[in-house]
Amino acid sequence: MSKVIVVGGGAAGMMAAVFAAENGHHVQIYEKNDRLGRKLFITGKGRCNITNASDVEELFQAVVSNPKFLYSAFYSFTNEQVIDFFENLGVKTKVERGNRVFPVSDHSSDIIGALQRELHRLGVQISLCTEVEKICVENEKITGIIISDDS
Incomplete structure (x- = not known):
């Protein structure tokens, strides 16, 4: 099992995390906001x-x-x-x-809720209020991340 880091818990990040977890990877989402899918709440005038x-x-x-x-x-x-x-x-x-x-x-909240339930069901780890400052790369391989001091 490989480790997958998803930077950003928006629509694309949550979907990427779901599919990575479904494929047997250990997945961690880092989201700088205090909740996942923040922009989804306003899409389609709140209807998504x-x-x-x-x-x-x-x-x-x-x-x-x-x-x-x-x-x-x-x-x-x-x-x-x-x-x-x-x-x-x-x-x-x-x-x-x-x-x-x-x-x-x-209600856009139904879409966000469904994604969050699926992330939890799949065991995806979620870190909110955590901003990724830098992605560390050595020999063309990602070796880790650096979290902002403000997080």
Whole structure:
């Protein structure tokens, strides 16, 4: 089992931690704020627009510049898989105008709560109010981190 450090407990950090833990890694999240998913609380006017239900090819057409940059991301974890992921965590979803996908409850806190429960279920260690100041690298290998004195 390898050790994985995730710097930042936002949407991407929590998702990365979940998938790393599901793959058998020991995972530690370091978040400088006092709670995970802070920005998720305000996404979609507090309702948390989690993805778009349009066909992937349609999504590429909506990308203003260099849609090829997103090919690997869109095909590695599709919008349908995002919806399934949250449904499997117990968050019912709905599709609204423009194919925008929201939790049925219209509360971003349901998305954050589902991610936090999954992190805890998987044994992910979470350090809040802890700012990573530096990532230490030796011979192209990450050897550790330095935490800010303010943390």
